[in-house]
Amino acid sequence: MGNPSELYYKILNISKDTSPKEIRAAYRTLVRQWHPDKHPASSKNEAEARFKAITEAYEALLDQQENGAAFGVRSNVDGKRDRIERTASASAGAGTGATGGVGGGRAPAMPRAQSEKTAPRTAPCTPAREFSKKVYSSTDIGEGGRAGRRAFAEFSSYVVRKAPPLERKVECTLEELCSGCKKEVKYTRDAVTKNGLIAKKEMTQTIRVKPGWKKGMKVTFEGMGDERPGCLPGDAVFTISERKHKVFKRKGNDLVLKAEVPLVSALTGWSFSFRLLGGEKMGFSFRDEVVFPGYEKVVAGEGMPVSGAADKGARGDLRVKFDVVFPKNLTDEQRLGLANILRGCA
Template identity: 75%
Template sequence: MGKNPPELYYEVLNIAKDTTSPQEIRAAYRGLVRQWHPDKHPPSSKTEAEARFKAITQAYEALLDQQEDRAVFRARNVDEDGRRRSCASRAENAAGGGLPAMAPRAPCKISATTSSTRKAPAAARECSGQTKVYSSTDVGLGGRRAFAEFSSYVVRKAPPLECKVECTLEELCAGCKKEVKYTRDVVTKNGLIAKKEVTQIIRVKPGWKKGTKVTFEGMGNERPGCLPGDAVFTVSIRKHKAFKRQGDDLVLKAEVPLVSALTGWSFSFRLMSGEKVSWSFRDEVICPGYEKVVKGEGMPVAGGHRGARGDLRVKFDVVFPENLSEERRTGLAEILRGCA
């Protein structure tokens, strides 16, 4: 299709660039046409839908033209191969005393239908008289023309408008609806750019993580000659006073005085659900780095089985005294020496 093959056609139809099956091309076309028909879109996205609908139709027509050109080439090659084999066979018969050699027929002219009769049956094309002598200069003319027309109305999309939506661990744990307001650029009727405040509702699902993105297509900034950009919201997590998230687990740090770690300690805290939990350490020594795991009390697993949750890991940090008097140091040495 000319020096610059319109690879954009395949991208528009969302098919592989080596696709040669007309059935695959038609299937992709039908699905996209149903999705981007302008009558199915509200006024806010109708301009984009019209542009995409036209681009999809043009890409479909251009690829069908390309398939037809390939079919003509195949037909010409088959005809030429058959003619050469027939001539060789007649020559062998003549040399062997068989049937007399017939004078070779004049080369056949391969005809290609014009684009106006592309969808007509083969027999109707041959009888319609709307044929032309095939030549190499005609190959891809329809495709190049389609590519030029396609390039004339394909418009770029404005860059996405990126925003952050801050959520608490409680909101990410239970899920919620967040109302977010932001300001976008819009193009007025006289081509100027004005500011417009927009409100969107984001449905936060349980278990969403930091960095999760929510995209509102066509609700970002507008630029003259471009399709409206998208509004992209990225989830961030507000720092929690007690818990820290690690994957699907929650981590709670608890500071234990050295004397309590050695002689016994009671500890109370609340789960993310608000339920109060109390632990008592009477017969065990809390060592530095000691960790206790509560299964299934972490964050919900986004996209996992219903009810699937991570774990709660309580990490104990033993607090040592910064200073000791000589008397206390001596007393501790005597006590601890007997524990060795």
């Protein structure tokens, strides 16, 4: 951090071998993004701080590159440019010239503090002069870039400081997760008023639940959570939860249905029916097969939709698990009768 130019490259999000033309392009993109007039009151302070740091970094890097060209640039063996730092005496003895705009040339001959007093300049962007006070000067650069670090500290403080997320749960039925739905969610957030106080504000967001979503799925509305003075607004994060179903249980993309079968029905034949999540009726009949404990009937493609699958119609399976209910008591006559009947069964 001893070299202030490292801060400037970070502020403009460019590499150290960036050309003046690329620096100007990066600057134009960032000032359009962070112009304070384009931001609401809640983020205006952040936008102004970024705008200041972006403008100062842009001017400082062009000064460094163009003064390097004026006072001598030598090439290393690998072809990289090795800029020679200007000295105070060289800066004082250089000539003057008019400064161009965002895309024009600049006067590399004198330090910025001197040139601003003796030669009129065309600001790279009018709002830059409206919102940008000097965060550092060319003198500060020679002294180790203390003010440059202050500019970056002010800039980065808004990047890392963000109000904690506001988290809420959104309960959905298994039917809603199967077919998809819209959920209108109302919640209360903290909002910073014009005088800096915190007031409660009622909010409503629409969540579009897609078919096949699972519990734990998170939906985030950036900047729509709580506000805190001097911080970026937090996010509003809604986590999908699943209401317990009276018939089905979800296992991944499969649906599990447990059915109890009386012993006599499991041995002699049995029929039963139920309704799927979509309301369709489904039934099973057992005539020639014996239902034993742990018996499972799988119906392919009758489970939950597979969210995000390439095949839009992909679905899990329906698994019907049978639990055979044995009698708790038998009479001696019943025992004898069962023994005679079952003795010959393999």
